[in-house]
Amino acid sequence: MVEKRPLLDFITHAVLIVGAFVIAFPLYVTFVASTLSLDEIMSVPMPLLPGSHFVENYSQVLFAGSTTGSQEAVLSMLLNSTVMALAVPLGKITISILSSFAIVYFRFPLRNFFFWMIFVTLMLPVEVRIIPTFKVMADLGLLNTYAGLTLPLIASATATFLFRQFFMTIPDELAEAARMDGAGPMRFFWDVVVPLSKTTMAALFVIQFIYGWNQYLWPLLIASDESMYTVVIGIKRMIVGGDAANEWNLIMATAMLAMLPPGTRGNRKMSEQ
């Protein structure tokens, strides 16, 4: 800090406290609601201190699901979410590191054409081509499968770009040396490129884990079978009617469960920085 300004310090803290309060309030209410009974939530205004139904609510959703909406146990939804949140980053990293390696370290016919093909996908988010993509999945028989859930989300230009960018910074001398030693391209890939890319991979993994975990539209379409629901979809399916018809205590418990895994990952990432 450059100089002492008590008033400004006060304002600074005031702004931050208000900001943090507004940001944290919905999360806090969610947690409180997940520990109350439905009757307690329905009594307006609901209590703002945690209740005594924590174990009851969480074990109900984890093992039995809601009673009015989707009756799939949230545990199986968490499993589906985990599969999706792992498959998307792993798949993405694998295909992207390979393709960017090819694009950066080889000269071959149609190289630019392929590069642009991948590049163009940046412009086509899943949201704008839902109907035809759904049809393609139906044609391939991939509805309600893990492959259907993850494959279309794996292809993305962003990861390819990141790797390409990073490969450009690898000194040419390393490749030169590898060639001198008579190492083939794949040997160079495994021994030099992959170990060097670890930080990039880790960063990508965290971001894509959250991306995969939080997917909504795609699983909504592809998973019509309850056993394939992810936890984010599950929450939506527990909302069946108006305010009073929903089992808000269970919905909020599920919301807590849906927020924890990506939350802890995200925050670990932040503390690394």
Next chain:
Amino acid sequence: MEKRVVFRSAWLPYVLLAPQLAITVVFFFWPAGQAIWYSFQLQDAFGLQSEFVGFDNFTSLFADPHYLESFKTTAVFSVAVAGLGIMISLLLATMADRVVRGALIYKTVLIWPYAVAAAVAGVLWAFLFAPSIGIVTFVLKGFGIDWNWIINGDQAMLLIIIASVWKQISYNFLFFLAGLQSIPKSLIEAAAIDGAGPARRFWTIVLPLLSPTAFFLLVVNIVYAFFDTFGVIDATTQGGPAQATQILVYKVYHDGVKAADIGGSSAQSVILMIIVIALTAVQFKYIERKVQY
């Protein structure tokens, strides 16, 4: 920028590229091509009959006041989300950059919503604002405000804006904080010695230096408001009441999936693609500039 040292192989690069290309072709080009093809057709829901109708789907879209309304809704929504999101997070980041005590706690709290799914964010806020049981609704009633977004379109819009901004603040905050921390302290100190107060320093030094970050965030936030807020809307207003919150992406989904109007929905997809391509072009022009400077 090209590598000087390269390997040679007649087949290896193709093999390496194959997985990504296969997925790209199957899940991007094929569907995108079909979207274009369907957009020129009139089909029944079951695909039993289809007829080539030229630009009919497009002309009927632009003759539909609700489609044009949807552009306006999207514009209002994305400007609000991007504008509010950027301003609030800039304020918070500037403040967080100043503090020493409690900095970690503030940052941890402010970053949390980044990891929350859009749909979950929607559910949380819908719960707080629920017309009959919401805790915020209760407080508003105390102030004499009748809150019911189920029927009041403006309130519904406000709700999805709040939920969307809340979720996006963390992301913006992180980028602004990083931007602020990369501003050389010597620059600020020099200005302070010259007698510039904190407000003046902010406007004359900090803000101009942050403008590339702000511009980047503007594009990111608009794209976010366009597409990634689908979950927020579907979990709360579902485009209602009376289409007050039906942004373009939601309409594509609604018309295609719920109303089974394949041709009309595909035509909307094609229009959206054109918009996204334009947005991407703007973004790249900017990135190119940044690279040159």
Next chain:
Amino acid sequence: MKFRKLAAALFTAGIFAAPAAQAVTEIQWWHSMGGALGEALNGLANKFNESQAEYKVVPVYKGQYPESMTAAIAAFRAGNAPHMLQVFEVGTATMMAAKGAIVPVAKVMKDAKEPFDQNAYLPTVTGYYSDLKGNMLSFPFNSSTVMFYINKDAFRKAGLEPVAPKTWKEFLVAAEKLKAAGQQCVYTTSWPSWMHIENFSAWHNVPIGTKQNGMGGLDTEFTINSPLHVRHVAMLGDMAKKGLFTYAGRTNQGDAKFYSGECAMFSGSAGAQAGIKKAAKFDWSINFIPYHDDVKGAPQNSIIGGASLWVMGGKNRKAVEYKGVAKFLAFLSQPKIQMEWHTTTGYVPITRGAYELTRATGFYEKNPGADMPVKQLTNKPPTANSKGLRFGNFVQGREVIEEELEAVFAGKKDAKTAMNDAVKRGNAILRKFQAANK
């Protein structure tokens, strides 16, 4: 995981089926009955499966009505549609127009030589699901209608007789009194278009659309901007402004507002009874919906909602599969089975036999009001205006109506403009459907 489950299921099925020389023919049944209704439905399938060894009905829950319909459409396009699909009433015209995708139930039954008496069904039900020649196209399964409920305790508190108002005039008087007595929410409704446009029209014997509410042909047009419609919608808009009517949303959100005690009067599905019985901590009653007493012929009869079962075709369908479907539908139409479904779910008994049988068991004495829906449906012999309705893409059409209603309730449009707009926009949808289904 799904494959493994499937494999396991097939494996077990294989073991148990082994003693029988012939393979069991599986009949896929996609439905949208969640929760307790789903259990009741599974019970029916199990009962059928135990009753014979040749066929096995496999019920699959596919999400809510629009979702299971979308899923079935996609599956049909991909060449593996289910044998039977439960479709809600607004999807009827869409299914009916898909001639290549569906097989009329009457034909399925005839081909399989299964007994099937269309006259056993209530005329309002048959009318809804038959073509003009009187052939039943789909199999009525869960039918309900819209009813009017009141919270008797709230009435007493406001110094009113705990009797439901019969006419809208009486309704307004009661509403004012409830409001004056401090009732926060006086009236709410579920399914606004179904209640205040579709059933409203039938109840007052006025058309919703030309060509017998669309049953006479695809070139139908909406007529819901008639003076009577406008007057009714204007009345609702006025009520909303005065705080006598609280809008709850487009689907069944109104149900909870009533059974939580928030609203004193409520219109919603006959199927809402189950939820009210479970949750309401007050004295309530189920009644006929109100009518405008200056309209000649009112009250007529109300129309049904709910869903029917459609038999879906496909290139690889074998005759034996249709036969299985026919057997199952014949099983479902038995009065005893119908009664079981009616009494466990609260849906309307749709055959006369089931109604009589239920009455004979004394069910209605034990559950007063449980026969109100069927009485309202058969209040008078149905006319061209009260047989039902059949509009193409009515999923979309109903949404248009609801949007316009919302605009009135929010005070953004006057009733006349809104209903004119609803007709204009609704007709555009009908024309598009007509063009796509020549």
